Each structure stands twice: as C-alpha cells, then as structure tokens.
Amino acid sequence: MNKNTSIYTTSLMQELGPKMDWSLVKKKRLIGAILAIKDADEAQRFLRDLMTPTEIEEFANRLEAASLLSSDMQYNYIIEKTGLSSATIARIAKWLGGSLGGYRLILNRLNKSNMHHNNPTKLKRGLSLT
Numbered sequence: 001m002n003k004n005t006s007i008y009t010t011s012l013m014q015e016l017g018p019k020m021d022w023s024l025v026k027k028k029r030l031i032g033a034i035l036a037i038k039d040a041d042e043a044q045r046f047l048r049d050l051m052t053p054t055e056i057e058e059f060a061n062r063l064e065a066a067s068l069l070s071s072d073m074q075y076n077y078i079i080e081k082t083g084l085s086s087a088t089i090a091r092i093a094k095w096l097g098g099s100l101g102g103y104r105l106i107l108n109r110l111n112k113s114n115m116h117h118n119n120p121t122k123l124k125r126g127l128s129l130t
Contacts, residue, residue, distance in 0.1 A: 062083055065088070066107060
C-alpha cells in the first residue's frame with residue numbers, strides 16, 4: 001500500500017465510520033455476490049432471497065429519494081412520494097453530497113443507461129426501472 005492509498009483508505013474509513021469494517025469476510029462475500037449478478041432477473045431473485053419485501057421497498061424508496069433530491073425536489077414532496085421520514089431523507093441528502101459519491105455514481109449510470117436505451121423517462125422526474 002502506497003502513501004496515497006493509505007491516506008485514501010484512512011479518509012474512507014473516517015467517512016464510513018468506525019463501525020463499518022469492509023474487510024470482514026462476510027462483507028467481502030456480500031460485495032462479491034452483488035458483483036456476480038449478471039442481469040435484472042438474477043438481481044430480482046437474489047434481492048428477494050436476501051431481503052424482505054419491506055426492506056426491498058425501503059431501499060427502492062431511498063434510491064427514489066436520492067433521485068428526487070438530485071432533481072432539487074423539496075423534502076415535503078419526497079416524503080409524500082416515498083413515505084420516508086424527514087430524518088432518512090436528510091441522511092440521504094448528506095450521503096448524496098458526501099465525498100464517497102455512491103448515490104451520485106449509480107444515479108449517473110442509471111441516467112446514462114436510460115439515455116442509451118432511448119428511454120423517454122428522465123431521471124429528474126423520479127427513478128423508473130420499469
């Protein structure tokens with residue numbers, strides 16, 4: 001590990017917090033499982049086995065909230081549309097603007113994918129994966 005990698009890793013760990021240890025085998029296995037998904041059918045099957053319907057709905061709502069926040073929608077509208085609490089939306093807003101950029105990365109890729117497939121649905125008006 002070089003000096004820059006060490007600095008980045010330290011910064012990343014500070015951003016994720018002390019309780020998030022991605023070096024654990026079980027977390028590496030989870031990431032590996034996600035990376036092994038080949039298509040939407042596999043993703044649906046894996047997520048359904050991994051999570052409850054309520055958890056799937058919660059995560060879908062969080063991604064929808066991130067999309068709406070990136071379109072400068074107001075919290076009240078997002079609360080009404082997703083059913084998420086203002087605290088959850090505030091946390092998503094914090095992560096959306098944070099240095100790790102996980103939400104931004106995925107929203108940008110989804111947006112590019114939608115444009116690439118000539119999908120008329122714009123990410124700015126809410127995420128639609130159907």
